[in-house]
Amino acid sequence: MTLRRAPLLTLLLALASMPAQARVRLGEPLPAHPWVSPGREVIVVYSHDCGDLGELWQAILASGLPVRAVNAETIAAPAPAGVNVWRGDEATAFARTLRVGAYPAVLLVQGGHILNAWEGTFQGDLGLKELDGSAHLGPVPTQP
Numbered sequence: 001m002t003l004r005r006a007p008l009l010t011l012l013l014a015l016a017s018m019p020a021q022a023r024v025r026l027g028e029p030l031p032a033h034p035w036v037s038p039g040r041e042v043i044v045v046y047s048h049d050c051g052d053l054g055e056l057w058q059a060i061l062a063s064g065l066p067v068r069a070v071n072a073e074t075i076a077a078p079a080p081a082g083v084n085v086w087r088g089d090e091a092t093a094f095a096r097t098l099r100v101g102a103y104p105a106v107l108l109v110q111g112g113h114i115l116n117a118w119e120g121t122f123q124g125d126l127g128l129k130e131l132d133g134s135a136h137l138g139p140v141p142t143q144p
Contacts, residue, residue, distance in 0.1 A: 024098050024117040030109060031097035033068075034086060037112045041066040042126065045095045046104040048075035053104060057083075059124030060106065070094055072103065 030037070042065050046053060057080045060067055069079040071087045072095035079085045086094070098105070102120030108127070109115060116127055 023101055024105060024107065024114060024119060026114050026117065028114055030112050030114070031094050033094055034090075035068060037109065038066050040108070040110040040115075041068060043068040043070060043107040043109055044079075044104055045070040045072055045098065045100050045107070046077060047071070047073040048077040050077070050104050055124070056104060056106070056122055059122070062124075063126055063128070065126075072096075072100070 030043075042060050042063060044053075044056070044060060044067065046069070048071075061080065061083075067083050069083050069085040070091045071077050071079070071085050072092045074092070076087055095103075095105075098107075100119060104120070104122065106118045106122045106126075107114055108117070
């Protein structure tokens with residue numbers, strides 16, 4: 001008699017052996033942090049091993065929104081002049097409570113809740129036009 005594994009059991013065993021991937025969850029409130037949320041803001045969670053973030057910082061600062069920088073993990077990394085950086089064990093705990101899966105993570109936040117998130121990659125578009133309802137096709141309607 002030949003012993004065969006059930007396909008479902010094999011799948012479950014394979015899934016159980018994989019590391020769980022962290023994911024920031026949209027709509028969730030931010031964990032405890034040291035700043036007062038002004039409404040809509042951008043939070044950049046990064047670490048020392050992210051490489052050159054020059055283009056990311058330029059795109060974030062160009063948004064015109066308040067920017068929060070969270071330097072997670074133990075090695076300090078710079079941010080642009082004028083951006084206050086939160087560092088230390090509490091900053092790392094913040095990133096882990098958010099379940100950041102990859103650095104850098106860019107969070108668009110409003111009222112202390114996460115509207116959108118990019119982990120590991122960011123193309124420079126926060127999607128503000130779509131959120132504000134100003135994105136449309138065709139000419140802008142005029143009032144008579």
